[in-house]
Amino acid sequence: MHVIEKHIVPVLTQKFRLSEYIIGKFQSLQSRQGSKKAIKKNLILVDRSIGTTATWILGGETIELIDEENIPKTYNLPLDIVFEDEYMVIINKPAGLVVSGNQFKTAANAIISLANKSTVQDALPYPKPVHRLDSGTSGLLIFAKTRSALIALGNMFQSKSIRKEYLAIVTGKLNGNGDITKPIDDYECHSSYSTVKSVPSLKNNWLTLVKLSPHTGRTHQLRIHMASIGHPIFGDKLYGNEGEIYEGKGLFLTAVKLSFEHPVLKNNLNIEIPMPNKFDSLLKREERRWNKYH
Structure with a gap:
């Protein structure tokens, strides 16, 4: 067992549940969700005993955050x-x-x-x-x-200080740049898009390659936002249309760029990768088929 951080509880005027008290007490656990996960994984000790959601903090206890000892089994997959x-x-x-x-x-x-x-x-x-x-x-x-x-x-x-850029192929013909601010689950959301190029398609009339930037971080944000303006991401089984899915091709959404300050060394990093081959192949195939029959 390796103790990562230790906290001595001062005199308290009232008692607290452990799950409520430890929020923000450890540098490694700043969020409510992270604190609850640590308790669930038996990583919080109260006076050397494993703390639970039923543990009360009265004052004077020593609370310790310990490390996970078991390294997960390795999945042999080249990345x-x-x-x-x-x-x-x-x-x-x-x-x-x-x-x-x-x-x-x-x-x-x-x-x-x-x-x-x-x-x-x-x-x-x-x-x-x-x-x-x-x-x-x-x-x-x-x-x-x-x-x-x-x-x-x-x-x-x-804090949104890491800038992310995605590429996606969406259905329909989209022009220019724009912002989408549709709320998701009553939370404010903001995404930006810019058109790269559009190609004609026999099956979908048009397909458009776009750059996407999420300024907030909601689940499925880009997929929901593009569908909300009538241009769902190609291959999206959840928010798209059945006729816009090619079996075995998957979702045409990829994170291609990250820009941020190094968390320790403080130099600026711009990490970028090329567009996947399947994106270019789809666009060329659709345009080729269109030209063949028109």
């Missing part, structure tokens, strides 16, 4: 590492791969054997994802290799 240093590793996640969760075949389990172990003092036992991409979305995904980087990058995503 394209785009950037790596002592503090983080960035991969080009393939479409169809889950980032993490209660399953074995995840990017989080695959990166364990591929990333170099950090030699920094606060190194994590294995890289941990800082953000998420939908299973069907490919592209740039950041894993932290140290605790300080994990906290800093998490805060940067929360």
Whole structure:
């Protein structure tokens, strides 16, 4: 057992549930959700005993945050590492791969054997994802290799100081640039789009390649926003139309650029990857078929 952080509870005028008291008490656990997850994983000790959601904090206790000792089993899958240093590793996640969760075949389990172990003092036992991409979305995904980087990058995503750019193929003909501010689940949301090019399509009339930038971070935000203006992302089984899905081709959405200040070294990073081959192949095929029959 390795203690990451320790907190001595001062004299209190009232008692608190452990899950409420520890929010913000540890640098590694700044959010309510993160604190609850730590308790659920038995990573919080109260006077050397495992704390639970039923534990009351009365004052004077010693609360410790311990590290996860068990490294998950490695999923042997080659991944394209785009950037790596002592503090983080960035991969080009393939479409169809889950980032993490209660399953074995995840990017989080695959990166364990591929990333170099950090030699920094606060190194994590294995890289941990800082953000998420939908299973069907490919592209740039950041894993932290140290605790300080994990906290800093998490805060940067929360404060929107990491700029993200996606490419997508949407149905229909879209022109120019625009902003979409449709709320999602009653939360304010903001996405921007700019048109790259449109090609005619026998099946869909037009397909348009667009650059997308999410300025907020709601689940499925880009997919919902593009569908809301009548241009769903091609291959989207959830928000698109059945006739706009090619079996086996997946979702045509990819994260191609990340721009941010290094969380530790403070230099500016601009990480960029090319558009997947399947995007170019789809556009050329649709245009070729159109020209053949017209």
